[in-house]
Amino acid sequence: MPKKxxxxxxxxxxxxxxxQAVDAGDLVFxxxxxxxxxxxxxxxxxxxxxxxxxxVLQNLAAVLQAAGLTLGHVVRTTVYMTxxxxxxxxxxxxxxxxxxxxxxxxxxxxxxxxxxVRVEIDAIARR
Numbered sequence: 425m426p427k428k429x430x431x432x433x434x435x436x437x438x439x440x441x442x443x444q445a446v447d448a449g450d451l452v453f454x455x456x457x458x459x460x461x462x463x464x465x466x467x468x469x470x471x472x473x474x475x476x477x478x479x480v481l482q483n484l485a486a487v488l489q490a491a492g493l494t495l496g497h498v499v500r501t502t503v504y505m506t507x508x509x510x511x512x513x514x515x516x517x518x519x520x521x522x523x524x525x526x527x528x529x530x531x532x533x534x535x536x537x538x539x540x541v542r543v544e545i546d547a548i549a550r551r
Contacts, residue, residue, distance in 0.1 A: 425449040434486035436460035439538070444487045449551075452491045456504065456546040457483040458538055473510040473542045477517040480545050485521075488549055495521055497549040503531040504544040514543055 430445035430452065431437075438444055438455070445454040459468040459476035462483065469475025485495050505514060511531065519526070527547070537544050 430487060430491045432486045432490035434462055434489070435483040436462045436465060445491055447491050452488065452493060452497075452549045452551075454484055454487050454547040454549065456502075456544040457487070458541045458544045459483075460539075462486070467539055467541060470540075471542070473505075473507075473513050474517055476541060476543050477514045477545075480543055481517065481521045484545060484547055488547075491549070493549050493551065496525070497551065498522070498527040498547045499550045500527050500548040501529045502546050503529060504534050504537060505531065506534060506537055506542050508533045510542065 428447040429443045430447050432444060435444055435457065442455050445452050457480045459479035460466065460483070461468050461479065468479040481495070488494055488497065503514065503518070505511065
């Protein structure tokens with residue numbers, strides 16, 4: 425089965441040579457989302473990991489919806505943070521979006537993220 429590019433106007437446009445997501449049959453691979461408001465392209469909640477995590481998960485949900493899926497279909501995520509001291513705050517927001525049967529996850533601290541944001545999350549979903 426050939427791959428299909430997935431995109432949503434309800435999530436930020438790709439800011440480089442990549443797709444918002446790639447549908448590969450049973451699996452949909454979502455590129456990392458950062459807390460950009462899709463309407464204006466501005467960073468949401470500068471310095472506020474709670475607001476940024478909320479926007480990131482809304483962006484992921486929009487991309488998944490364009491593929492006919494929901495966050496409930498997500499089987500794996502990777503969370504990238506610039507400061508793991510903020511892990512508990514990020515995790516509270518994350519837990520609200522994945523309240524039942526949460527996906528497998530890795531969380532890593534990185535030295536920097538695009539546009540100086542505090543959190544980025546990518547995902548793999550299964551039909």
